[in-house]
Amino acid sequence: MKVILSIAKTTFAEAIRRKVLFIIFLIGLTFVGIAPGLSVLSARQERTVLVGFTLGIIQLTSALIAIVLTVYLIPNEIERRTIYTILSKPVRRVQFFVGKYLGAVAALGMMMAAMTALLILVFAWQQRETSIAQLAPLAKAPVLYFIQMSLLAAVAMCFSAMVQPIVNFFLSGGVYLVGTLFGTVFQTLQENQGTHPATKAFATFVMSILPNFNRFNVQNPIINPNAQIGNEAAYYLSSTAYGLAYIAVLLIIGMIAFDRREF
Amino acid sequence: MGAAITTTNLTKTYTLRGNRRVNVVQDLNLEVEEGEIFGFLGPNGAGKTTTIKMLLNIIEATSGVATIFGHDVDDMTVHRIISYLPEKPYYYEHMTGQEILRFYASLFGIKDEAKCNALLEKVNLYNDRTKPISQYSKGMQQRIGLAQSLLNDPKLLFLDEPTGGLDPIAHIEIRDLILQFRDEGKTVFISSHELSDIERICDRVAIIVKGKIARQGKLEDLLAGGRIEITAENVPDSISQNLKAKLTDGIVSTSHNRLIVDLPDSHTPNEVLDALRGSDAQILSVIPRRKRLEDLFLETVQEDTTAPEAKA
Structure with a gap:
């Protein structure tokens, strides 16, 4: 475990220094910061739009950070030969792989936490709101986003053991898009009586393989109409468990591929 | 002393597009004795780094066996007693020299700050130590690489081109450090193109060409068979003819009124020198031409490229 933590710590320290990630993070922060100035709606609408828009910014920025950060994690180590000095030590490939992933997720989590903190500050300032009870719920959605982005990072990590970074970028981005935007479409296809059985079978197949990223988008009923949350705690727990289960499966597949990879 | 490294018919085959199979390393049989500095030579693409990677269990051999101190290379306990310095190593640039050592020490579960500092002093x-690696020169990076490779007090070090691309001062520093390792009883396996270094510091060498061992043995045995060149002028024809007739294992030639006698070093030069001194001839030079590793290397590589198999 100590080996994994050492690798994670180094990965984290390196990730937060990567210029490209820092730029994406700064752009995200800037948009979160200027969000109030973009609204021309009524006070009540403003509150909803501000939160929705800012959460969208956090989600988009985090998705970009998750992919850009993860696709280069393993290839960079191979290209720079650091992997050879590490694997020549008593370090198993599995430990290296998990350590890299955890370091990346920690960096991602820190950046998401910073954006969420800014969202709360901006909201408090704009709404003249100082009550913790009113402000704390704003942090709920980003918690599920963090699971969502950790899942996306696991997708990219899994692919990084098999394909080149540029291919991985589009592949992981594609999985995220399909899992987010087309999840509802596939579900409709599956449930529609008039759909051809072959199309239905295909939809079932895709839905059963791809992670449903929509499961973590609880704040937007337009995107996620089926998310009728009766028991919020149970929903959060089940979504987290769903995300963690997918992450575990993806990491296991990635580890098997990485263990067989020659470099 | 036992064997530090043993390989038996170690082979690595890659399958390329079109199902074409290429043997990068083929039936490699090596034996490296404990406590020696072993030079592993070969032209680019000969299979040196692939061999090292197999020995480090970074890649898996297609067939054959490799053991380190009697253990299979995939045995994790082996990784506690070996270390590796890759060619042109890169270290996390945001870290300082001290942090790099702490990081690698943590991979062994070592928390000994004094040990890290002692190694920093040694190199x-x-x-x-508090400067970031990005500010280190190439020589300094190589030295921090050596320091990280000594953290576990290894019994066996693999060094891939340890002096490659270094300035003369850094080059000498690294070479001296490697010699220190031998004094400390460590086994060192060096892959290098710096033949003069190898000749100076190695006990035994192996030359690998196209994935196969072409030569292996003690340097003194491999470099045996030097020559002595004697040059004289104004040598009477009778003496020249006499030497030509007598020296069947040497080459006697005349050029611009000079006689050049090329003898194997197993042949004493006294006979020739006595014959020349007894005449009006003037001896200009007696030069022992020791066989160098460079000669052996070129000879080995050329033999391989002119072999019928290679021609085919």
Whole structure:
């Protein structure tokens, strides 16, 4: 475990220094910061739009950070030969792989936490709101986003053991898009009586393989109409468990591929 | 002393597009004795780094067996007693020299700060320990690489081109450090193109060409068979003819009124020198031409490229 933590710590320290990630993070922060100035709606609408828009910014920025950060994690180590000095030590490939992933997720989590903190500050300032009870719920959605982005990072990590970074970028981005935007479409296809059985079978197949990223988008009923949350705690727990289960499966597949990879 | 490294018919085959199979390393049989400095030579693409990677269990051999101190290379306990310095190593640039050592030490579960500092002193980087690696020169990076490779007090070090691309001072520093390792009883396996270094510091060498061992043995045995060149002028024809007739294992030639006698070093030069001194001839030079590793290397590589198999 100590080996994994050492690798994670180094990965984290390196990730937060990567210029490209820092730029994406700064752009995200800037948009979160200027969000109030973009609204021309009524006070009540403003509150909803501000939160929705800012959460969208956090989600988009985090998705970009998750992919850009993860696709280069393993290839960079191979290209720079650091992997050879590490694997020549008593370090198993599995430990290296998990350590890299955890370091990346920690960096991602820190950046998401910073954006969420800014969202709360901006909201408090704009709404003249100082009550913790009113402000704390704003942090709920980003918690599920963090699971969502950790899942996306696991997708990219899994692919990084098999394909080149540029291919991985589009592949992981594609999985995220399909899992987010087309999840509802596939579900409709599956449930529609008039759909051809072959199309239905295909939809079932895709839905059963791809992670449903929509499961973590609880704040937007337009995107996620089926998310009728009766028991919020149970929903959060089940979504987290769903995300963690997918992450575990993806990491296991990635580890098997990485263990067989020659470099 | 036992064997530090043993390989038996170690082979690595890659399958390329079109199902074409290429043997990068083929039936490699090596034996490296404990406590020696072993030079592993070969032209680019000969299979040196692939061999090292197989020995480090970074890649898996297609067939054959490799053991380190009697253990299979995939045995994790082996990784506690070996270390590796890759060619042109890169270290996390945001870290300082001290942090790099702490990081690698943590991979062994070592928390001994004094040990890290002692190693920084050993490689002469103690005063630069708080500088980020990005500010280190190539020689300093190589030295921090050596320091990280000594953290576990390894019994066996693999060094891939340890002096490649270094300036003369850094080059000498690294070479001296490698010699120190031998004094400390460590086994060192060096892959290098710096033949003069190898000749100076190695006990035994192996030359690998196209994935196969072409030569292997003690340097003194491999480099045996030097020559002595004697040059004289104004040598009477009778003496020249006499030497030509007598020296069947040497080459006697005349050029611009000079006689050049080329003898194997197993043949004493006294006979020739006595014959020349007894005449009006003037001896200009007697030069022992020791066989160098460079000669052996070129000879080995050329033999391989002119072999019928290679021609085919």
